[in-house]
Amino acid sequence: MSEENKNEQSIMVPLDDLDKIENNESNTLDALAMELATIQQSAKKVAIIGSRNLPITHQQIIEILSCALVMQGNTVITSGGSSGTNAAAIRGAMKANPDKLRVILPQTIGQQPSDVQDQLIGVPNILEHPDRSMMTLADASRICNREIIDECQQLICFLSHTSNTLHKAIQHAEDSHKVVTAFYLD
Numbered sequence: 001m002s003e004e005n006k007n008e009q010s011i012m013v014p015l016d017d018l019d020k021i022e023n024n025e026s027n028t029l030d031a032l033a034m035e036l037a038t039i040q041q042s043a044k045k046v047a048i049i050g051s052r053n054l055p056i057t058h059q060q061i062i063e064i065l066s067c068a069l070v071m072q073g074n075t076v077i078t079s080g081g082s083s084g085t086n087a088a089a090i091r092g093a094m095k096a097n098p099d100k101l102r103v104i105l106p107q108t109i110g111q112q113p114s115d116v117q118d119q120l121i122g123v124p125n126i127l128e129h130p131d132r133s134m135m136t137l138a139d140a141s142r143i144c145n146r147e148i149i150d151e152c153q154q155l156i157c158f159l160s161h162t163s164n165t166l167h168k169a170i171q172h173a174e175d176s177h178k179v180v181t182a183f184y185l186d
Contacts (some may be wrong), residue, residue, distance in 0.1 A: 050086070070097050085158045106129065
């Protein structure tokens with residue numbers, strides 16, 4: 001044997017199981033394929049939710065994003081809100097095409113502050129929940145976020161790292177195999 005061959009070691013690779021895919025890998029591939037198909041769709045339902053406490057510049061960015069999404073043929077789904085993410089999403093979608101906006105309220109229009117009621121004038125597609133009128137707003141909002149996420153194909157969320165409710169909403173979206181984009185504002 002030559003000196004070269006003595007230093008070489010052979011490695012045996014079993015070929016039996018190369019074509020086998022674990023069940024969890026198959027599920028991951030299916031989820032990735034679904035997400036890719038969603039991203040490539042020309043028109044989809046995009047949920048926009050997030051914090052109420054936003055600087056005006058962030059609200060303007062959300063408004064522009066919402067307007068652009070609707071102009072591309074998407075439907076924007078959000079909740080009511082006098083300020084912050086939801087209000088900006090509503091303003092943007094209303095500028096582009098009110099028929100491509102769906103607002104799901106945690107309770108009823110009558111339970112919303114007057115400025116929210118004013119903002120909702122002219123929104124053609126509002127879903128109210130009188131069955132939640134006796135719930136706290138926090139509890140009704142958590143259910144509302146899940147309903148919004150269940151109806152969309154993609155979630156865009158604007159939140160801070162300390163926002164427990166919105167983190168749970170994102171987790172629900174991921175568990176439901178939605179395409180999720182989170183913008184952290186802190």
